[in-house]
Amino acid sequence: MINKEELIKKLKLKNFKLTRQRLEIIDEILNFNGHFEIEDLVFKSREKNLKASRSTIYRTLAILKDLGYIEEVIKLNNKTFYEVANKEHHDHLICLSCGKIIEFHDEKIESIQNEVCKKYNFKPVYHRLEIFGICKDCQKKEKV
Amino acid sequence: MINKEELIKKLKLKNFKLTRQRLEIIDEILNFNGHFEIEDLVFKSREKNLKASRSTIYRTLAILKDLGYIEEVIKLNNKTFYEVANKEHHDHLICLSCGKIIEFHDEKIESIQNEVCKKYNFKPVYHRLEIFGICKDCQKKEKV
DNA sequence: CTGGCTGCAAAAACTTTGCACCTCA
């Protein structure tokens, strides 16, 4: 579990400045406690008068992504959904009808992936498994 | 294995017109025999004087995607890589250094995914598993 | 003939960048 202090320490170590904007963005994404998009942050920023510009949000997310603190977990309709990498790794079921996102983790899938990589002498850095489909609730609605 | 005739029959059935542009785009993507991007098609179109505009390419790919004949298999750097869905389903290893794409198929991963979906009463439509990392050759180069 | 399709250009949506000014350390 990544906490704010740990993250701040790492940023200092890498000679990143701890500006007001960066700290505010970090607070926000830790608060999300789930998936978020760039525009969610822009909205929060405005709502709370945080005043971090869209450019700064993009730039900060790029840094956090490079450092491995956030991941691009879902790509849908040319939008990117991020997630703080502070839990056990997991993958996603995404409902094409209502947009609901369900997280799941399966150790077997992870280990098979590692086997596959070994077979090809491929050094994995990160992966993304997205299963798109129709969730339980939307299946019910379709039948009506 | 999807062939052109089958695809054309299906398009007729769905009341899509078989325009010169559509037939040419279909020819091209069947020729690719692998992954391709929109811009690859635009380029081929110009090179061969096929004269299908970028708009038409986008619109045709959307139709083929809806019909399940092509899939968006890789999302990298805000680009979409497509693939004709005419082989056994497979997933991809993508080298972050040289861009090489390696296909793999693992039946175990597929069946575990189905189990996961059942568990959540989720009706899968399609999925995408991308493993990003460093390929064999690029690992060697890095060591130098 | 006519509804669907195309090309064009314009716009929309998302992301990056140049630059002057600002601020953390």
Added chain:
DNA sequence: TGAGGTGCAAAGTTTTTGCAGCCAG
């Protein structure tokens, strides 16, 4: 103080769309 960060506006990318004219069926 100064290197790095920020905001703004502008530009770059990728994708969608409105519309007039075209063409497959």
